[in-house]
Amino acid sequence: MKIKVLGAGGGEVTGSAYLVETDNARVLVDCGIFQGSKKVEAMNRFDLKDVSGLDAVLITHAHLDHTGRLPLLSKMRVPSPVFCTQATLELTALILRDSAHIQEQETMHLNRKRQRAGIKPLQPMVSHDDTEDIIKRFIALPYDRDLPVARGIKASFAEAGHMLGSTCIQLSIEEKGQVKKVVFSGDLGPKGAPILKDFEELHLADAVFMETTYGDREHKPLDETISEFISIVRTAAENKGKILIPTFAVGRAQLMISILASMFRVKHVPPFPIFLDSPMAIDASKIYMSHKELYDEELLEFIREKPMMEDLKTLKICPTAEDSIAINNVPGPMMVLAGAGMCNAGRILHHLKYNLWKPETHVVIVGYQGSGTLGRKLVDGAKQVRIFGDDIAVKATIHTLGGFSAHAGQKDLLDWFSHLAPARPKLVLIHGENGPRTIIGAKIKELYGIEANYPELNEEIIF
Numbered sequence: 001m002k003i004k005v006l007g008a009g010g011g012e013v014t015g016s017a018y019l020v021e022t023d024n025a026r027v028l029v030d031c032g033i034f035q036g037s038k039k040v041e042a043m044n045r046f047d048l049k050d051v052s053g054l055d056a057v058l059i060t061h062a063h064l065d066h067t068g069r070l071p072l073l074s075k076m077r078v079p080s081p082v083f084c085t086q087a088t089l090e091l092t093a094l095i096l097r098d099s100a101h102i103q104e105q106e107t108m109h110l111n112r113k114r115q116r117a118g119i120k121p122l123q124p125m126v127s128h129d130d131t132e133d134i135i136k137r138f139i140a141l142p143y144d145r146d147l148p149v150a151r152g153i154k155a156s157f158a159e160a161g162h163m164l165g166s167t168c169i170q171l172s173i174e175e176k177g178q179v180k181k182v183v184f185s186g187d188l189g190p191k192g193a194p195i196l197k198d199f200e201e202l203h204l205a206d207a208v209f210m211e212t213t214y215g216d217r218e219h220k221p222l223d224e225t226i227s228e229f230i231s232i233v234r235t236a237a238e239n240k241g242k243i244l245i246p247t248f249a250v251g252r253a254q255l256m257i258s259i260l261a262s263m264f265r266v267k268h269v270p271p272f273p274i275f276l277d278s279p280m281a282i283d284a285s286k287i288y289m290s291h292k293e294l295y296d297e298e299l300l301e302f303i304r305e306k307p308m309m310e311d312l313k314t315l316k317i318c319p320t321a322e323d324s325i326a327i328n329n330v331p332g333p334m335m336v337l338a339g340a341g342m343c344n345a346g347r348i349l350h351h352l353k354y355n356l357w358k359p360e361t362h363v364v365i366v367g368y369q370g371s372g373t374l375g376r377k378l379v380d381g382a383k384q385v386r387i388f389g390d391d392i393a394v395k396a397t398i399h400t401l402g403g404f405s406a407h408a409g410q411k412d413l414l415d416w417f418s419h420l421a422p423a424r425p426k427l428v429l430i431h432g433e434n435g436p437r438t439i440i441g442a443k444i445k446e447l448y449g450i451e452a453n454y455p456e457l458n459e460e461i462i463f
Ligand SMILES: [Zn+2]
Pocket: 061, 063, 162, 187
């Protein structure tokens, strides 16, 4: 058996894709997009020899860096089924459709410029049709069942605690009369995060492919971050301020809403209007609400006591642009949750344009802000920013909360591996920059005497 690293290797954090090849079958685990610089994004392709004759694709979770190249398989006429959990199926369909729409819009915009310059038009990487075609081939599998996915290969999906539907995938691979187990961690969540159950402990593996995104550091404790958030919201609401939260539509938006619901229930602050101003976050929230079987015990207890919507009577959803514009006339205290999470596009830009120059506005940054984004400029203390061609003074208070990560820090990564270490697996560290992955690799060697492998992109690991 061999496993080829087709993404998230060689110090890359994005583009997760691992090709498992036996004498009898070829299976791809994850099919993610590379994100970042133009050079990195140019790697968003597959060689036909790697994906032709694929028997199955298995998806750990819905994030684009684990699913974004799926429509390419349709484009390349690779007709394999795609297995994942039901929640991942629903969230991936939402995320892929949104991504195809953005790609088509961006290409159209570029092509208008190219046409004016007399240059040949570009095609988007994937089309709406490629996306719909691959979504039709999704098959949902339950958690924790060893089910056949290709000749001689069974897969079991275990909770990863990273986002709704997220999993670690454990493959049982039969070859030459022997069964070997290979575990792919996917992305692991931090223990104790609201809404989701913690990652499941796995014990059996001949080989482990483990993510190392935060292999070198700890996050600030989540309960401290939540307390900080509560105190910011309380002060802002008491001063009748407008609170703007740029947020990612899937995961982060639902986390913020669940924290607000519990704030209202325990009367940390009287309920005030909250606007969920993102069609995608509204759709993702519906998916989150329809999968109560994936909630942790704390949230189940909370909703058994009283339905969450009773705490959220002041939550208003804003599917249309008109709904969004109407928010401008609502006085504080109020809160707007809108995308994009890094303030580089989306409806949050309109709210920032109308409110950043007012001292009574609070902007709460709850996610990572990439360099060069408007969000990063605000975090770095810019006194003036440019939005839709206008210079806007920053008079609002900008709060940055760094502790809301959906990723396990070093301690939780080591905890996850500690249950597998007694099986003495071959350890392959992936999905991390070279700094973090070598730091956690050294830590694992010190603790268990297991020497890690650090594969490059396109490297083949033979078992
Ligand atoms: Zn992820």
